[in-house]
Amino acid sequence: xxxxxxxxxxxxxxxxxxxxxxxxxxxxxxxxxxxxxxxxxxxxxxxxxxxxxxxxxx
Numbered sequence: 870x871x872x873x874x875x876x877x878x879x880x881x882x883x884x885x886x887x888x889x890x891x892x893x894x895x896x897x898x899x900x901x902x903x904x905x906x907x908x909x910x911x912x913x914x915x916x917x918x919x920x921x922x923x924x925x926x927x
Contacts (some may be wrong), residue, residue: 876902879902879903880901880902880903880906883901883903883904884903884906884907886903887901887903887904887906887907888907888910888911890904890907891904891907891908891910891911892911892914
């Protein structure tokens with residue numbers, strides 16, 4: 870079980886930079902688990918931002 874805790878810490882440490890890359894459209898040099906999570910988060914952010922923008926329109 871210790872290995873999964875170490876991997877979770879690595880993903881958590883890498884996630885902020887991975888989310889920034891995903892939101893700005895810059896691909897990772899060597900994508901890893903954090904990049905997969907970041908892609909999902911960025912997709913959700915874009916989808917919700919688009920929905921919010923649609924609600925604000927005339």
